[in-house]
Amino acid sequence: MVGHVSLPLPSTLSPSKVSAFKDCALAFRFAAIDRLPEPPSLWTAKGTLVHRALERLFAHIPVGARTVDAALAQLDLARPEVLTGPEYAALGLDGEAEAELAADAAQLVRNYFELEDPNQVNTIGLELTLEARLGTLRLRGIVDRLDVGPDGELIIVDYKTGRAPGIAYEQQKLGGVHFYAYLCEQMLGRRPARVQLLHLREPVVIESIPTDQSIRGLAVRAAAVWAAVERACQFDDFRPKPGRLCDYCAFKAYCPAFGGDPALAVTAGTAGKTALQPVPA
Numbered sequence: 001m002v003g004h005v006s007l008p009l010p011s012t013l014s015p016s017k018v019s020a021f022k023d024c025a026l027a028f029r030f031a032a033i034d035r036l037p038e039p040p041s042l043w044t045a046k047g048t049l050v051h052r053a054l055e056r057l058f059a060h061i062p063v064g065a066r067t068v069d070a071a072l073a074q075l076d077l078a079r080p081e082v083l084t085g086p087e088y089a090a091l092g093l094d095g096e097a098e099a100e101l102a103a104d105a106a107q108l109v110r111n112y113f114e115l116e117d118p119n120q121v122n123t124i125g126l127e128l129t130l131e132a133r134l135g136t137l138r139l140r141g142i143v144d145r146l147d148v149g150p151d152g153e154l155i156i157v158d159y160k161t162g163r164a165p166g167i168a169y170e171q172q173k174l175g176g177v178h179f180y181a182y183l184c185e186q187m188l189g190r191r192p193a194r195v196q197l198l199h200l201r202e203p204v205v206i207e208s209i210p211t212d213q214s215i216r217g218l219a220v221r222a223a224a225v226w227a228a229v230e231r232a233c234q235f236d237d238f239r240p241k242p243g244r245l246c247d248y249c250a251f252k253a254y255c256p257a258f259g260g261d262p263a264l265a266v267t268a269g270t271a272g273k274t275a276l277q278p279v280p281a
């Protein structure tokens with residue numbers, strides 16, 4: 001009988017890794033353990049561009065001057081930085097495709113102003129990395145903004161450039177919210193009063209108020225997911241979970257559910273080969 005080889009544990013757990021593991025354990029393994037490069041997509045490029053424009057707005061434009069035009073000017077400045085940078089240059093956008101992407105990104109930036117007035121916002125952190133320990137586990141997350149509200153309370157703000165989640169999905173996505181609240185409480189010694197998800201597409205704000213119960217629940221769930229990751233690594237047992245996410249999965253070529261061989265992913269990942277080409281759905 002051939003013995004199995006334990007896989008190395010990922011070093012940290014983030015909200016996106018938690019949901020990736022729950023969505024499909026095998027896709028999680030490809031991304032977090034084999035470290036297969038994921039090809040860039042228009043979707044993520046647009047999200048990065050909008051995030052960067054809003055980050056620049058708060059970093060470079062003083063209160064009182066944060067207008068729609070100022071934000072769009074920051075978007076223009078962010079455009080070459082993001083789209084010709086190392087992460088997205090491989091997209092190889094032609095002029096028309098880039099203009100289309102930039103126009104949609106501009107609409108998302110305009111929509112942002114329907115949700116709040118950035119001149120009324122007191123931000124103390126941008127793209128802030130929060131880390132905390134939970135037993136042997138290191139939890140890590142990056143929040144788009146940390147604000148101080150009118151009463152001195154902390155508010156975590158996260159921009160979302162995709163569609164707002166439906167009811168069934170909402171609880172799962174709000175799990176990430178409590179994750180950030182936990183990290184904030186552990187690292188800064190204060191629980192945020194609110195966590196706000198600014199969905200720029202609709203636009204709509206989804207707000208959550210962390211409580212003792214929600215933070216405890218998060219700690220229990222994160223520990224459970226970590227135990228499941230440890231078990232899966234120990235026995236090299238990451239199973240595919242075919243579903244609608246397969247249409248967007250960058251690792252389909254290696255997935256046994258689609259006739260692929262996961263063993264090839266190990267070589268591709270550790271050898272640091274060039275990015276996988278997306279497999280047509």
Ligand code: SF4
Nearest residue numbers: 024240241246249255
């Ligand atoms: S194609 Fe589907 S089942 Fe296979 S790894 Fe990707 S998400 Fe999982």
